[in-house]
Amino acid sequence: MHQHLARRTGALLAVTALGAAGLVASPGAATAAPVPGADPAPTTAAAGWLAGQLEGGLLTYTSGGFETTDVGLSIDTALALREVGGQDAAVTAVRDAVAAGLDGYISGDAFGDPGSTYSGAAGKALVLATATGGDPEAFGGTDLVARVESVTDDATGRTADVSQYGDYANTLGQSFAARGLAAAGSPEAAAATDFLLDQQCEAGFFRQAFSDADAADQTCDGTDGAVPSVDATATAVLNLLARDDAADEAIADAVDRAAAWLASAQRPGGAFGADDQIETPNANSTGLAGWALGLAGNAEPAERAAAWLRAHQLTNVGACTPFRAADVGAVAYDDGALAGARKDGVTTGTEGQYLRATAQALPALQWAPDRGMYGVVEIDRTRTVRAGKKVRVQFLDFGPGSKVCIALGKQRRLSDVGFTGLASVDLTMPRGTAKRTVTATAEDGSTLRRTYQVLDAxxxxxxxxxxxxxxxxxxxxxxxxxxxxxxxxxxxxxxxxxxxxxxxxxxxxxxxxxxxxxxxxxxxxxxxxxxxxxxxxxxxx
CATH class of the missing domain: 2.60.40.10 (Immunoglobulins)
Incomplete structure (x- = not known):
């Protein structure tokens, strides 16, 4: 146990619900710090699309042939929208809708599981209440603070589900519970935080699964074969940084080590996989990790993550319109999903995946660079080309991960911009001897032009x-x-x-x-x- 935190219970009691808002404060307050050199366009587009998917303050989609109202994802959406700002009405709508149907989210009383409380859901709902100006002791008629305390072990701080179907509590839910209890000034916050910190291994990562409840050693290092988890590590960092006591020595040290581990786990292209079960680079894990790295002050890996996410955002540019207008702004889960969106758009069967990917990617997009690492550089030295031949046309002055529409006559090519700021496509030069102008249109409508002297036989x-x-x-x-x-x-x-x-x-x-x-x-x-x-x-x- 981290006794240093356990001794600070009295200090935690002084933290008010609104004062501990941190990352996601009450509506109307500024949240994230400005990100120098960032392009706001991808964040604005993703936030607009995500907010537009809410129906009565909740997200509903079809999964497995059944319509599902996903309260947990709706909370993720509210916290993400609050983080980037500009969507106060949507955040409030989610808060009120979750409060109105709270019992059906945090328990299974109405579904054959009487007397139950799901600790992860209760902890996340408590964070929503404390972060958005709700009353955590009377949220939807429920004292959420007492409810979360009821599933938190007084001695160890470990949270657990109370359910006839078993206990599925894990580090993700523990981090929300610890944050919510701290924001509400609960005397159990320190123990919950200590148990959360015990889930961090010496290597820096947090594991997702707890040890067996009867295990003598409940720490990450005390368990053989602890599995590193990008999602658990990033979520822990985000919830620790959201607290008023984030500067506490134990918390600050945990965040620093976790951020260093996250940076080491990043793929060369900027993306992250989740763990050894989900190794594929994906927007969900990349979004959480990029957000955590950015807030922890690791700007360069945060920028690389944001560039990868931006490259997977559905964006139409100029005359290049591969995506349906209603889908623009959404973030695709991975390369396959992006290709599917070009072909079929966001469909009834895939909308849930896009909602989750966009909600978790949105805050990380705040670190999307507005320029490549090399700035404005002339690339094409030879401007005279042979008619009928393919020519690689390159422009270098764009935000990494953004899209550029490069056009020549009726030819339209949408280029994904690399981290250097390079947009590159192959175009076939028309027949006939003449000067031909290629235009490159950026997402903001600005254009660059390059003229080629085309020579025919x-x-x-x-x-x-x-x-x-x-x-x-x-x-x-x-x-x-x-x-x-x-x-x-x-x-x-x-x-x-x-x-x-x-x-x-x-x-x-x-x-x-x-x-x-x-x-x-x-x-x-x-x-x-x-x-x-x-x-x-x-x-x-």
């Missing part, structure tokens, strides 16, 4: 000034049909006799000494091999 007009020229004398050959400043190469018998560049009118004059004897062909080639022409003359002795 052509027969150059080549004229030899002298039809008969003595060997060793200077022959003059005039060339027309080139473009301005197009490079030119002149060959006789396969040997280059002159090179240069066309003038502004696309003309070039070659001079060289005549060689050989008899009928001679001079060949002229422009920038590409299909831009050519010939002329003949006779060389005399």
């Amino acid at each position: 052509t027969r150059l007009k080549v004229t030899a000034k002298k039809q008969r020229v003595a060997r060793g004398a200077v022959q003059v050959v005039k060339v027309r049909g080139l473009t301005a400043r197009e490079p030119v190469r002149v060959l006789v018998a396969g040997r280059t006799v002159d090179t240069g560049q066309a003038n502004a009118k696309g003309r070039f004059t070659a001079r060289f000494k005549a060689a050989g004897s008899g009928r001679t062909t001079v060949a002229v080639q422009g920038r590409f091999g299909n831009r050519k022409g010939t002329a003949t003359y006779r060389v005399t002795r």
Whole structure:
């Protein structure tokens, strides 16, 4: 047990419900600290989509063919919306709806489980009440503080479900219970917090599952084979940082070690998997971890996580509109879900996944950088290209994870921007010799343009000034049909006799000494091999 915290019970009693709001304060108060250099667009879009999915303050979706009203996810949504700000009405609507149907969420009294209390649900509801200006001692007619205390062991601080179906309490629910009790000034807050901190291993991570209730050692390090959990670690960090006593030495140390472990678990592309059971990079785990890292002051990994999340956000840009308008702003769970959204949109069977992914990703999007790590850099040095060929067109001045619509004529390509700020697509250059302009449109509507000189096949007009020229004398050959400043190469018998560049009118004059004897062909080639022409003359002795 962390006796240092246990001795601080008296101090915790002085914490009021509204004063301990932390991350998610009462409506109308500022919450998250400003994130320098962040782009607010993805956060605004995700918050707008998420708030728009609430019906009567709750989220309802179809799962397994049945309509489900998900109160826990609705609470997650309220806390996420409150964190980013601007959606006070939606937050209040969730709070009031949860309060109105509270008993059906925290217990199974109405569903064949009389006298039950589900500790994780009760703890999360207590956090909602204390964080959004509700009365935790009379929330929906229930004293939530007493209810959570009733499922918290007075001696150990361990929470447990009271249910005929078993005890499924874990670190996720424990972190909410400890935070809620601390915000309400409960005398059991210190013990609950101590037990939460005991679920952190020396390596820095928090495990999700508790030890057996009768185990002599209830700590993470005291259990063989403790499984690291990104979700449990991030959730613990978030709920610890939300407290007024977050600066406490034991809490601050736990947060620092957990944040360091999270940073070490991040994939090269910025994403996170959940644990050894869910290793696939996904928006849920990446969102929680990115949010936790950002609030813990680890800006760079938070930015990388936000960039990965932004790349999985459904976004239409300019003329590139692969997603349904009603789905724009949602965050896809993973690469497969993103591909599915391009094809089918957010469907009845997948909407629950998008709701959960967006709710957990939303706060982390606050760290989405508005510029790449290299700033504005010129990439394409050669602007003259061959007609009919594919050309890799690149622009570098965009927010990592954002999308850029790159267009040429009727060609439209939506590019995901890398962490360097690079947008890159392959375009086929149209037939015909002409100047072609490629436009790159960013999510905010701003555009960059790049013009290419496209050269198609052509027969150059080549004229030899002298039809008969003595060997060793200077022959003059005039060339027309080139473009301005197009490079030119002149060959006789396969040997280059002159090179240069066309003038502004696309003309070039070659001079060289005549060689050989008899009928001679001079060949002229422009920038590409299909831009050519010939002329003949006779060389005399």
